[in-house]
Amino acid sequence: MNPYAPVGIFLAVAAIASAAFCIVPGLLARRRPNPTKSQAYECGVEPTSEVGGRFPIRFYLVAMLFVIFDVEAASFYPWAVQMRALRVYGLLEMIVFVVVLGIGYAYVWRKGGFQWR
């Protein structure tokens, strides 16, 4: 069997399930719209502003930090696969890597980058 067959099955199930979630309610549900139902759903709270309004730049900060730490996390992947073959040598390299990034992490923490201010 192809080693990627489980991934393919997973993708197929995910595609079928999400397609079903999109299509089946439209076929089964009864449509009786009224103005309240047609409002944009905002966690049960009255909508406070237009959908296309302005966003705080904080969201952008979070997104940038996510991208950087995502790249960092991806660096763990090849190490995790070859962890036993690389032995203590690989562990020390990874510790250096994490310590350097930890300095950046501590800087963000100290500056309040993780605070929603």
Place this chain on the structure above:
Amino acid sequence: MSLFYLLAVILIASAIFTITQKSPVYSVVGLLVNFLALAALYFTLNAEFLGVIQIVIYSGAILMLFVFVIALLSSGVGPFRAGPNRLPRIAAPALLTTLVAFGFLIFGIAQRPFGPLPPHRPTSFLGNVGDPNVFGSVGDFGVALFTVQLLPFEVTAFILMVAVIGVVLIAGDAVPQPTLGRHRPQKRAAEREPILKAPAP
């Protein structure tokens, strides 16, 4: 081979979809399909690590950043309207560039002898290149990254650290809101002053 042509058609179709949409969010969805098809293409080339990274970094992080940028920059802006048609003016340089690029391509192909390629199989740490799970696999990449390419790997850590600090410096205090939250530079400076002045007399 048929899988390659299927993926190539998906790649080209999604790329055209991406650049022809009026709404940028549809473009992002087209780009997502493009990235996933490219990842599948990498998997067919046994470039396992590259495929995984293509999905995790590009489809996961970069595209999410695109969505954020669209939300930030195009808020309150309707779909893009067509501006003045500048295509006739750039058609000649574009055609010239394309012809030169094709010339280089044909020149490069003509340098090679015709017929099947000679066997060329440099060995990797884990076996013969071209076998599945050897060259380009995650294990092979890991061994290469942590032995031969150690310096670039550790330099990457420094680059990422600089990027983290740069993000906080550029975007962190871009919108000063001294009345909200606990981050008040002015007040902190006032608190710091007596500590600095204390040992003076």
